[in-house]
Amino acid sequence: MTSTEPGAGCVGVSRSYRVDGHLVPALVDVDVSAPAGLITAVIGPSGSGKSTLLRLLTGMDSPDEGTVTIAGQDIGTLSPAGRARLRRSRLGLVRQDPGDNLLAYLTVRQHLRLAAQIRGVAEATGEALLAPLGIDGRADHLPHQLSGGERQRVAIAFAAVGPPSVLVADEPTGQLDHGNVDAVVAALRVIADAGVAVIAATHDPAVWQRADRVVRLQAGRVVREAM
């Protein structure tokens, strides 16, 4: 599984929220680039703008100013239907709570078949991710029969079928113990090595210390972007 697709990024992005008639700036003139094949960690204190940035980079929200690109496409130029198509084909999402990522009545194998159908690729494409992510022994298990870390690895596999150009994970280890954190970081590495731009918002040093790039936000601004 290899990809030469460009990743995701934004240039000159600002986003404010209106609260009680006042504008609260969440992001101010932010430039971020998340190249294909690398893990980019987004870090910063609570309220610094991480979730707002992720919502923009997934096309779930639009900036007040600036441009956002996913897989080389300026998503501000797309119709709502075009944006939905791009998100379905080129973007994978992993949420913090393992329970929010999976359907209780589908086995691991059924999740991966469903992901392949959604992406329009051969069913074997999804199943091929089981072994590299260390969940091949769990193919016929339901989510409640898995540990939290195994569920997150299934969620990563589900999001990575295709593969997409970009996989965005919001605090992917936020609810896991230490041993499971290592397995999830290893899974993100497998996906990045396949050519996907992996973007993870995280408070967890075990994640960002093993990322290729770290974007640190503070009060809505990028204060450091380092390899």
Ligand SMILES: Nc1ncnc2c1ncn2[C@@H]1O[C@H](COP(=O)(O)OP(=O)(O)OP(=O)(O)O)[C@@H](O)[C@H]1O
């Ligand atoms: N829907 C909203 N309405 C009003 N203000 C918001 C909204 N969402 C976020 N904010 C404000 O925007 C700023 C950035 O919030 P954001 O959730 O992006 O930060 P964060 O770094 O993800 O925080 P956390 O680590 O606590 O999740 C904060 O001041 C927050 O209060």
